[in-house]
Amino acid sequence: MKPSTLVEEARTVGFQPGERNVFLHLLTACNLHCRHCYINPPEHGTNTLSLDTAQRWLALFARPDRASNLVLLGGEPTLHPDLAAIIRRAKALRYHVTVDSNGYLFHDLLDKTSPEELDYLSFSLDGPDAAVNDPIRGEGSFQVCTTNIRRAVERGFNVSLICTVSALNIGQVARMPELVASLGVRRFFMQVIGLRGKPAQEEAIPASGWQVQPEAWFAAVPQVAAEAARLGLHVVWPKVYLAPEDAFECAGLAAENYFIFPNGRVYRCPLCEDFPIHSLEIVGDELRPHPGLNEDRFFPLRIPEGCVMNRLLQPDNIAYGPDGRPLHRISCCLLKEELAAGKTA
Numbered sequence: 001m002k003p004s005t006l007v008e009e010a011r012t013v014g015f016q017p018g019e020r021n022v023f024l025h026l027l028t029a030c031n032l033h034c035r036h037c038y039i040n041p042p043e044h045g046t047n048t049l050s051l052d053t054a055q056r057w058l059a060l061f062a063r064p065d066r067a068s069n070l071v072l073l074g075g076e077p078t079l080h081p082d083l084a085a086i087i088r089r090a091k092a093l094r095y096h097v098t099v100d101s102n103g104y105l106f107h108d109l110l111d112k113t114s115p116e117e118l119d120y121l122s123f124s125l126d127g128p129d130a131a132v133n134d135p136i137r138g139e140g141s142f143q144v145c146t147t148n149i150r151r152a153v154e155r156g157f158n159v160s161l162i163c164t165v166s167a168l169n170i171g172q173v174a175r176m177p178e179l180v181a182s183l184g185v186r187r188f189f190m191q192v193i194g195l196r197g198k199p200a201q202e203e204a205i206p207a208s209g210w211q212v213q214p215e216a217w218f219a220a221v222p223q224v225a226a227e228a229a230r231l232g233l234h235v236v237w238p239k240v241y242l243a244p245e246d247a248f249e250c251a252g253l254a255a256e257n258y259f260i261f262p263n264g265r266v267y268r269c270p271l272c273e274d275f276p277i278h279s280l281e282i283v284g285d286e287l288r289p290h291p292g293l294n295e296d297r298f299f300p301l302r303i304p305e306g307c308v309m310n311r312l313l314q315p316d317n318i319a320y321g322p323d324g325r326p327l328h329r330i331s332c333c334l335l336k337e338e339l340a341a342g343k344t345a
């Protein structure tokens, strides 16, 4: 099967020179206990950034002369009592601002900010109904999340939805587009489970119980994307498997992404977040290189399997042929495919 031609209209979103993406974790606390949560408090800290610190860190990464995307995350970012003020400050610094929420929208966020200040409000949902979603994200979370998506859409916010695809729910993702479109959501993101945080630690489910095999991915995800686009959604999903003609690129070298945690660690690669190998750190109000053997030493390495960190940390998603060569190269986890609304396979 040729992975990248299953959906002819799909476009690989290459890394754009000059594009900057800043992912700021304001806190690691959360009201939910999702089974696939990647937050790892021993590595990421347990503190909540004060309003003052959050504003200073926003200024540290701001480049008002260039387009910079900012994603405010947690934990659950709406647990932060000053989130609305942080959004306002970010907008003043000319960030394009997104908040990634689990849907509980604490502290009356919809009343305290506006679609003019917040460019996108993103909700996480991992199934088309409570029977699929709630065993992964928590009892009652489907109902709360879908209710608040409707409220946000009614208030005029641009709403997107993220579904984490794993072996636990891939059999049901075909039913997601209809739900997502019916909620009034504009953008639909699928992401693939990563073996970090809880999935890397939970003994009850081995890696094979989480990870999606290539056949299952190709059989489901491109078709789900095509259906979502047909229903009027802008769809984005990870490339995961490179076609033979695709060039491999590491975002650590080709793009400008910063994954910032409340303990001051700054990673350039999300796969590395379970380990103290961050390439940068915030000390005082300065962004400094983190001394030692860190993630950035791996970025230039080239192997037949594609991404080096994937080969080291989640080798179970690589299949080999009888000649010992990998059947597919694994792309950078940050490489995406997209389908515009109305485009079909």
Ligand code: SF4
Pocket: 030, 031, 032, 033, 034, 036, 037, 038, 039, 074, 075, 076, 102
């Ligand atoms: S909502 Fe997000 S931060 Fe909270 S437990 Fe779930 S995955 Fe983790």
Ligand code: SF4
Pocket: 249, 250, 251, 252, 268, 269, 270, 271, 298, 299, 307, 308, 309, 310, 331, 332, 333, 334
């Ligand atoms: S996922 Fe792999 S290719 Fe992408 S930034 Fe990390 S090391 Fe580089």
